[in-house]
Amino acid sequence: MGTRADTIAHLLDALAPLPLTSRKMFGEYALYLDGKVVALVCDDLLFVKPTAGATAALPGCPTGHPYPGAKLHLLVTDALDAPDPVILALRAVADDLPAPKPKTPRRKAKGA
Numbered sequence: 001m002g003t004r005a006d007t008i009a010h011l012l013d014a015l016a017p018l019p020l021t022s023r024k025m026f027g028e029y030a031l032y033l034d035g036k037v038v039a040l041v042c043d044d045l046l047f048v049k050p051t052a053g054a055t056a057a058l059p060g061c062p063t064g065h066p067y068p069g070a071k072l073h074l075l076v077t078d079a080l081d082a083p084d085p086v087i088l089a090l091r092a093v094a095d096d097l098p099a100p101k102p103k104t105p106r107r108k109a110k111g112a
Contacts, residue, residue, distance in 0.1 A: 002027035007044045014080045017087055028067070031090070035100045038093040040073065042066040046086075047073035053092025057085055 008022050008029050021032045022041075031039040040047045047066040048054050050073055055061075064075040079086045 003029050003041050003044050008041060011041065011046060011079060014083045015087055015090065018090055020090070033090055033094040036094050036097045038090045038097070040066045046076040046079050048076055048086070048089055049093045049097070050074050051093050051096035053096045054089040057089035057092050 011031075012020055012022065018033055020038075022029045023032065028043075029041040030037045031041065038049055045064075045066075047064065048058070048061075050063065050071075054074060058074055058076065061074045061076060063072045065071075066073055074089070076086055076089075
């Protein structure tokens, strides 16, 4: 089915206290915070990475697979109704994850 662009716009608006960015991937979206993927939006549903901090911020949150073969994520169904716990959870995910590895520059081809 794929996630609609207006769903992403609503999520980013509701979670505006965080400097989230999104990137479309295969009809779905990844949400980034501090250069780290903290959540996925698949079929218009928000899936937060289940780090220790996120699980503590969202106790009792249901889980689900964002796509077939994916690891379990926290399935946040009330992000727009109660954004404060979700904001805490996303910040916790970014804090729990290691810094992204720097990209290595591509070598130029000979004769270029």
